[in-house]
Amino acid sequence: MTTAIITGATHGLGRLVALDLARRGVDLGVVARSASKVDDLRAEIGPGVTVTAFVADLASLEDVRRAAKAIDAHYDRVDVLINNAGIHAFSPRVTADGVPEMTAVNYLAPWVLTNTLRDKLIASAPARVVTVTSEASRQARGIDPATALTSAAHYGRTKLMDIMFSQELARRLEGTGVTANCCDPGFNTTGLGRELPFAGLLEKVLHALRIGDPGRGASIITRLATDPVFADVTGGYFSVKDAAPLRCPEAGRGVVQRLLWEETEKLLS
Numbered sequence: 001m002t003t004a005i006i007t008g009a010t011h012g013l014g015r016l017v018a019l020d021l022a023r024r025g026v027d028l029g030v031v032a033r034s035a036s037k038v039d040d041l042r043a044e045i046g047p048g049v050t051v052t053a054f055v056a057d058l059a060s061l062e063d064v065r066r067a068a069k070a071i072d073a074h075y076d077r078v079d080v081l082i083n084n085a086g087i088h089a090f091s092p093r094v095t096a097d098g099v100p101e102m103t104a105v106n107y108l109a110p111w112v113l114t115n116t117l118r119d120k121l122i123a124s125a126p127a128r129v130v131t132v133t134s135e136a137s138r139q140a141r142g143i144d145p146a147t148a149l150t151s152a153a154h155y156g157r158t159k160l161m162d163i164m165f166s167q168e169l170a171r172r173l174e175g176t177g178v179t180a181n182c183c184d185p186g187f188n189t190t191g192l193g194r195e196l197p198f199a200g201l202l203e204k205v206l207h208a209l210r211i212g213d214p215g216r217g218a219s220i221i222t223r224l225a226t227d228p229v230f231a232d233v234t235g236g237y238f239s240v241k242d243a244a245p246l247r248c249p250e251a252g253r254g255v256v257q258r259l260l261w262e263e264t265e266k267l268l269s
Helices: 012-023 035-045 061-074 101-116 118-123 135-139 151-172 199-208 214-226 255-268
Strands: 003-007 027-032 051-055 080-083 127-132 178-184 237-239
Touching (some): 003 101, 012 214, 027 035, 035 051, 080 101, 101 118, 151 237
């Protein structure tokens, strides 16, 4: 039985990916803030598939570590880890750990979750890590959140950091049988901008116009997690458009990927 861990699976793209994986008979571990929402997902999936909830606030590094350790203890193997959860906070907020909330949820949480599960993934090889980023990363001119003048700029920088993390992870896992890839799922009406007062109305209009179909965005995530074509591919960044390979935006290429990793290790030590 294949085991997949996924964050942000109770709504949006993550929910669609979880439903698809469930149809394939995958044993699901869902990291979510609400156990009741995981219950709703479990009910939607129906009998025959195991869905285990690991409750955590991804803005809390302590919560992420605790959930990762619980996952490690619960499963004999982890075949797929999907770092999908993300937020676009239109109002700046700082977590209890003293970091911007978007940086915590979008970048530090997948970093901590993945690295805490590193040994389990290696022991489970062949295994895959899939990290969901965004086309917003193309607008990033750096990764320092302090110089991001808007929420959109900050969001784009966190997603650039996800690409950098994924590609450096691939290098560090070389030869272990664990692959690491990331993807741009395109524009999707998934409630990511739900903090905006008109978000609900906008989403209804876009749905009516058939713009931003989340099913399309979910498909590239599922492909990277399950398609045999990607079994031995690592260090890639792929587009929702026919899984075309993409280049990491210029600000995040080269040695800065290693430097970001090392600075993140220092921050979290």
